[in-house]
Structures are given as structure tokens and as C-alpha cells.
Amino acid sequence: MKKVKMGWSGISQYSGLVIILVIICIIFQAKNPLFLTFDNVIAILRQLSIYGIVGIGMGFLILNGYLDLTVGSMIGICGVTVAYLMTAANLPIWLSVLLTLAAGGAIGAFNGAVITYTGIPAFIFTLAMTTVYRGIIYLVTDGKTISNLPKAFLAIGRNNIMGIPIAIIIFFATLIIAWVILNRTTFGRSVYVAGGNPLAAKYSGINNRKITILCYMICGVTAAMAGTVLAAKLSAVQPTLGNSYEMEAISVAVIGGMSLTGGVGSIAGILLGALVLGVIDNGMIMIGLASYWQMVVKGIVIVIAVIFDIYKKKGALTIRKIRRK
Amino acid sequence: MKKMIGIVLTVICVLSLAACGGKAAESGAGENNEAETVNEAGGEASDSMDETSGDAAGEEEGTFKVGSLYATLSIDFCKGMQEGVNEAAAENGVQIIEGVYDIDANKGSEIIQNFINQKVDAIVMQAIDSEAFAPSVEAAKEAGIVVVAIDGRVNTQVDCWVASDNTEGGILSGDFIGQYLNGEGEVLIITSEPGNVTMVERNNGFHTGLEKYPNIKITEVMDDGQNGVEGYSETVENALNANPNYDVIITGYSDVTNGALAAIEMNIERFGEIKVMGYDADEAMLEKIASGESPLIGTIAQEPKVIGRLGLENAYKVLKGETVEEEVGAEVSLITFENISEYMAQ
Known part of the structure; x- marks a missing residue:
């Protein structure tokens, strides 16, 4: 079997994205010397860690050839869950967080099970469930904000360990765990194979259904993590929590070079995708770009980055083919 | 086996739907039958x-x-x-x-x-x-x-249009900040949801209210409101990183106020001196104003x-x-x- 190149070792394949990232950083830094200060870099990383975390879960699904539009609503549900467990149910913080992660995994597994057992297209099912889950949030909270979260809990979103915000540490820990799962376990390899060629996967004895349900579970758990960190960061849970984060998560994965048809992409790409989004969002405000132009520029930069990346990869691919010949 | 699982799933779906339906009816009845x-x-x-x-x-x-x-x-x-x-x-x-x-x-x-x-x-x-x-x-x-x-x-x-006077609310807010700063300082206005009439009127009000104080420097940063409180907190954090010299952030509705407060509370050692002027009045906000220790120094209450x-x-x-x-x-x-x-x- 052809060995699939992935992970950090394949970072050279992202040289296109890295170059673009360096160029925009230089431009921002030239316009505002405060851009590359420790405080601002930390702010960028803390902001992108939220959609980076859900981007990782979404990445598993996209690699497997699926996607989940419910993550935004799931962030909301899990934010509400963790808040209720701590306030109304008065459970200890660690238990509330654990139960919330389990709830996220359970909702994810439910999504995956319905999709794989009924054959309903993932796009349609998860799109429909988005409103179901959001509706449940409104029913449970009666549309009200939950505040008065315990002080110690807020540390997850606000405190630092050795100068680094806990949110960033969680993001990088998740990146490493995801890398290990994808590259060092049979399950991880199956995600790639089943995503790239489901039929071949089936004949080589992979249980595609099980793999997909597990991917949905992982996505659910990451959404629960993001919901928990967000709740701690904002010190309150609004019923709109996590709104439209599914698009951020998909953007992160796709900008990072994942193919929506499955089988192609890596964890390094997720980090780069998140960095591109975070740097652009922060940098445009740093250089004081007029508000309406920010939207235009953001879209254009993303398109340029991805086209450049595709172009670079195509170049690399042809060279490899020639070599093989 | 497959059939069995299919049946179980269907039952779960139906039950969960039924549960949702029951709750909806209940809460509806609670408010207004x-x-x-x-x-x-x-x-x-x-x-x-x-x-x-x-x-x-x-x-x-x-x-x-x-x-x-x-x-x-x-x-x-x-x-x-x-x-x-x-x-x-x-x-x-x-x-x-x-x-x-x-x-x-x-x-x-x-x-x-x-x-x-x-x-x-x-x-x-x-x-x-x-x-x-x-x-x-x-x-x-x-x-x-x-x-x-x-x-x-x-x-x-x-036939009729009932509204709080948004321009008046904006003017009250701007004028109060002018007085609070004794006519000297830098103000950041977060403009949210362009095209939203209410927001535009309040925003114009902020400027009208601040007109009397020519020595106050005003900067505007926009956020389209897509990501709610979280989005506003990021925008405010970025704007404060770009220029940490602001004295007050003026906000146009509760999500912006809460986002601005979260941004400051997250970086309390750096931005602790920066104040927030709110809009709307939920309980948490009122408590903060009453404490006198929060960055939130005031708000505009509607009915x-x-x-x-x-x-x-x-x-x-x-x-x-x-x-x-x-x-x-x-x-x-x-x-x-x-x-x-x-x-x-x-």
C-alpha cells in the first residue's frame, strides 16, 4: 500500500500558506509595530484557539469525507450544559466539564449513527439538526443568559500558566493528541483510507460505519471543549453561544488544505488555517483598515492563500510524478 | 441486527421529538396560554x-x-x-x-x-x-x-411606530462620557450591524452627544455581529491591542457591552483602567454598575x-x-x- 505522507513531517507541502502568512505578518508589522508584540500574539492565539479546537474535530470528519454543520449549536448546547451543571445542579467543576464532554460525544455519536444507518446526506441532516439543537437551547434557557458561573471555572478561559493562557494550552494539547491519533493509530489511518476510497477501505476490512461514528463523536467532544472554554472566557452563556462557528471550523480545515471530498489533509494544515484566519482578523483592526474594506480584504486574502497553496502543491506533485517515472 | 438498531433509532427520534413538543407547549402555556x-x-x-x-x-x-x-x-x-x-x-x-x-x-x-x-x-x-x-x-x-x-x-x-428614542439614548450616552472625561481623552465606539437602523441612530447620537467636547478623540471600529458576544470581545481586544490609549469604550447594545467587558476582564492587568459605557440594562450589568468597581460606568436603560x-x-x-x-x-x-x-x- 502506498504510504500516505502526513503530519508535521509534511510541513513543506504547506510552504504556500506559510509564505502568505509571513507576507501578511510583515505588512501588518510595518503598519503597526504593536502587531508582533507578545501581548498581541497571545491575543491572536487565544482567539483562534476556539475555532482551532472545533476545526480539529471538523478535520477528522472532513478527512473521513463527511461534515457536521451542528458544531455551532453543539457549542451552545455544551456551554449551556456546563453552566447548568455548575450552577443549578451545583456539581463540582471537574465533574461538570467531564459530563459536558461526554454529552458532546454522545450528541456527536447520535449524529453519526443517524447519518450512517439511514444514509441521509450529512449536509442535510446536520443542517436540520442545527435548528433542532438551537431550539432546544432556547427551550431549556427560556432564551435567557446564564451568568454567575463559579470564579474558579472562569480560569479555563481567562487565566495563564506561565504567561500562556489556558485556552491556548488546551488548543495545542488537542492538536498533539489529534496528530497522534491520526498518524500513530490504526483508527487514524482508517479515517484517511475510508475518506479517500470507502470501497477500498471496505474490502480491506475497515468498518466504515464505525469509523464515521467515531469521527462524529470526536467532533462532538471538540465542540464541547470549545463551548466550555467560550463559557469560561465570556463568564456567561448566551443562548446564541457558538453561532456560525461551523463555518469558521470548516474554513479553518479547508484553508489548511483539507479536501472536502475526504482523504487529504493534516493536523499541521489545521494550525495554519487557524493562524491565517486569526492573523487576518486581528491584523486588519491593528492597521486601522476601514471597516467595510476589512470584509473585502479578508475574503480576497483567503482566496489568494488557498490558490497559491494549490498552485504550490500541484508543482510539488508533478515533480514527484516525474521522479517516479 | 441492523433492523433492530434501525427500530431503536427511530424510537429514540420519536421520543426525543415528543419530549421537545411537550416542553414547547408547557413553556408556551406558562407565558400566555x-x-x-x-x-x-x-x-x-x-x-x-x-x-x-x-x-x-x-x-x-x-x-x-x-x-x-x-x-x-x-x-x-x-x-x-x-x-x-x-x-x-x-x-x-x-x-x-x-x-x-x-x-x-x-x-x-x-x-x-x-x-x-x-x-x-x-x-x-x-x-x-x-x-x-x-x-x-x-x-x-x-x-x-x-x-x-x-x-x-x-x-x-x-399605522403606528412605537420605539425608544434611540438618537436620544445615543446623545445621553455621548454627553455623559464627555462629562465623565472632563472633555479630554480618547473614545472608542464599536459600531455594530451596519444597516441596522436602531444602531445607526444610536451611533449618530453618540457623535452628537460628544460634539460639545472637541478635545475628545473618537475612533470607530466595526463588527458585523455575526459571532455575538464572543465576536465583539475579540474585536474590542484587537482594537485595544492596536491602541491601548483609549479611556472609554462606547457600546450600542447589550452584546457589545458584554463583549467589551469580557475583553477588559480577560486582560485586566493591561486594560484595567479602560471604562465601558453600556447600552441596555440586564441584571448582571446593573449589579456591575452598582458595585462601583467594574469597568462598566453607566448604561442607557430602555423599557x-x-x-x-x-x-x-x-x-x-x-x-x-x-x-x-x-x-x-x-x-x-x-x-x-x-x-x-x-x-x-x-
Whole structure:
């Protein structure tokens, strides 16, 4: 079997994205010397860690050839869950967080099970469930904000360990765990194979259904993590929590070079995708770009980055083919 | 085995749906036993139509059917209006059919079309875009339906428009900050949701209020509001990183206020000196102002419940053939550390 190149070792394949990232950083830094200060870099990383975390879960699904539009609503549900467990149910913080992660995994597994057992297209099912889950949030909270979260809990979103915000540490820990799962376990390899060629996967004895349900579970758990960190960061849970984060998560994965048809992409790409989004969002405000132009520029930069990346990869691919010949 | 799992899944789905349905009915009954929620065009709505045997019969019995439409129900302000509308409806024996359009004007217009098809007698609606709602409101007027706009203005003839004076609220806020800074300093205004009339009017008010203080430097940063409080907190954090010299951040509604507060609280050692001027008044905000230790130094309080109540009452008056004023204003008030105890006492 052809060995699939992935992970950090394949970072050279992202040289296109890295170059673009360096160029925009230089431009921002030239316009505002405060851009590359420790405080601002930390702010960028803390902001992108939220959609980076859900981007990782979404990445598993996209690699497997699926996607989940419910993550935004799931962030909301899990934010509400963790808040209720701590306030109304008065459970200890660690238990509330654990139960919330389990709830996220359970909702994810439910999504995956319905999709794989009924054959309903993932796009349609998860799109429909988005409103179901959001509706449940409104029913449970009666549309009200939950505040008065315990002080110690807020540390997850606000405190630092050795100068680094806990949110960033969680993001990088998740990146490493995801890398290990994808590259060092049979399950991880199956995600790639089943995503790239489901039929071949089936004949080589992979249980595609099980793999997909597990991917949905992982996505659910990451959404629960993001919901928990967000709740701690904002010190309150609004019923709109996590709104439209599914698009951020998909953007992160796709900008990072994942193919929506499955089988192609890596964890390094997720980090780069998140960095591109975070740097652009922060940098445009740093250089004081007029508000309406920010939207235009953001879209254009993303398109340029991805086209450049595709172009670079195509170049690399042809060279490899020639070599093989 | 496969079949078994299929059956189990189906049962789970049905049960969970049933559970949701039960809850919905329950919460509806709690607030107002006549309220009915319409989320999507069609569906439930047409069912409720069948129950009443047409317009004339309804009017003879003296029960009017009124469609109420809100941008969202996730903000305390909108919930307040909903409460006011439903209370006034219960008192006057008006049947309410409710719609929520999730801050999507297009969806809102579809719900109005739906109201027209159901032959409601009146519509009490919150518009977030004065232009986008005009065509559907005109269609409703042509169908002989009484239309009362609450909160946001609609750029076409309506029977009545009830709103807090947003420009006045903006001016109160700007002027207070001018005084607070003794006419010297730097102010950051977060402009949210461009195109949203209410926000534009408040924003203009901020500038008018600050006009008297030429030595205050004003910077504006926009956020389209897509990511709610979290988005606003990021925008504010980025803006403060770009220029840490701001003295006060002026905000235009509760999500922006809470986002700005979160951004400062996250970086308390760096931005602890920067103050926030709020808009709207939820309980958490009031507590913060009262403590005197929070970055939040004041806010503009509206009376959403009064707005909702006035909206329905005016619609009811028109239905009974009485004349009403075209524009009805609801008061706004400035709340600061100095006067908060009076406000809480009310």
C-alpha cells in the first residue's frame, strides 16, 4: 500500500500558506509595530484557539469525507450544559466539564449513527439538526443568559500558566493528541483510507460505519471543549453561544488544505488555517483598515492563500510524478 | 441486527421529538396560554388558521388575531417586548401568533407573508432593517392588515411606530462620557450591524452627544455581529491591542457591552483602567454598575416591556376604529453609579 505522507513531517507541502502568512505578518508589522508584540500574539492565539479546537474535530470528519454543520449549536448546547451543571445542579467543576464532554460525544455519536444507518446526506441532516439543537437551547434557557458561573471555572478561559493562557494550552494539547491519533493509530489511518476510497477501505476490512461514528463523536467532544472554554472566557452563556462557528471550523480545515471530498489533509494544515484566519482578523483592526474594506480584504486574502497553496502543491506533485517515472 | 438498531433509532427520534413538543407547549402555556409559536413558514401556522372559522366570525366574537414578529428572543430586550405584547394581548383578549426571524430580514418578510395568508387582523413587528421590510409591510397594508412597528422603523406607511428614542439614548450616552472625561481623552465606539437602523441612530447620537467636547478623540471600529458576544470581545481586544490609549469604550447594545467587558476582564492587568459605557440594562450589568468597581460606568436603560405593551395596545385601538398617533416614543434613561439606587428602587 502506498504510504500516505502526513503530519508535521509534511510541513513543506504547506510552504504556500506559510509564505502568505509571513507576507501578511510583515505588512501588518510595518503598519503597526504593536502587531508582533507578545501581548498581541497571545491575543491572536487565544482567539483562534476556539475555532482551532472545533476545526480539529471538523478535520477528522472532513478527512473521513463527511461534515457536521451542528458544531455551532453543539457549542451552545455544551456551554449551556456546563453552566447548568455548575450552577443549578451545583456539581463540582471537574465533574461538570467531564459530563459536558461526554454529552458532546454522545450528541456527536447520535449524529453519526443517524447519518450512517439511514444514509441521509450529512449536509442535510446536520443542517436540520442545527435548528433542532438551537431550539432546544432556547427551550431549556427560556432564551435567557446564564451568568454567575463559579470564579474558579472562569480560569479555563481567562487565566495563564506561565504567561500562556489556558485556552491556548488546551488548543495545542488537542492538536498533539489529534496528530497522534491520526498518524500513530490504526483508527487514524482508517479515517484517511475510508475518506479517500470507502470501497477500498471496505474490502480491506475497515468498518466504515464505525469509523464515521467515531469521527462524529470526536467532533462532538471538540465542540464541547470549545463551548466550555467560550463559557469560561465570556463568564456567561448566551443562548446564541457558538453561532456560525461551523463555518469558521470548516474554513479553518479547508484553508489548511483539507479536501472536502475526504482523504487529504493534516493536523499541521489545521494550525495554519487557524493562524491565517486569526492573523487576518486581528491584523486588519491593528492597521486601522476601514471597516467595510476589512470584509473585502479578508475574503480576497483567503482566496489568494488557498490558490497559491494549490498552485504550490500541484508543482510539488508533478515533480514527484516525474521522479517516479 | 441492523433492523433492530434501525427500530431503536427511530424510537429514540420519536421520543426525543415528543419530549421537545411537550416542553414547547408547557413553556408556551406558562407565558400566555394563547401564544403560539411559528418558526417556519407554513406548518403549524396553517393549522392554527383552520381552527378559527375565518375573519368575520373572529371579529364578531371580539377576538382579534394579531401576528407578533421579533428579530430574536435571545436578547433580554426582545424578550421584554414579547412579555409586554403578550400581557397586553391577554388583557384585551387578543389571540397572538408569534414569529421569530433570527435577525434575518428575508426570513422576517416570509413570516409576514405567512401572517397575511393566515388573514391576521394586525401585525406588531420589530424591524431590524427599515428598507428590507417595506415591501412585505406594504403587502400587509394592501391586504387590509393593521401594522404597528415596534423598536425599529419601517420605511413605509405604518399605522403606528412605537420605539425608544434611540438618537436620544445615543446623545445621553455621548454627553455623559464627555462629562465623565472632563472633555479630554480618547473614545472608542464599536459600531455594530451596519444597516441596522436602531444602531445607526444610536451611533449618530453618540457623535452628537460628544460634539460639545472637541478635545475628545473618537475612533470607530466595526463588527458585523455575526459571532455575538464572543465576536465583539475579540474585536474590542484587537482594537485595544492596536491602541491601548483609549479611556472609554462606547457600546450600542447589550452584546457589545458584554463583549467589551469580557475583553477588559480577560486582560485586566493591561486594560484595567479602560471604562465601558453600556447600552441596555440586564441584571448582571446593573449589579456591575452598582458595585462601583467594574469597568462598566453607566448604561442607557430602555423599557422594552412598555414598548411591546404600547405596540399591542395601539394596534388594538386601530382595530376598534380609534385613531392613534403615528409615532409613540418610549422613554430612555441614563443609569450611572450616582443614580442606580433610584433606578433599582422603581
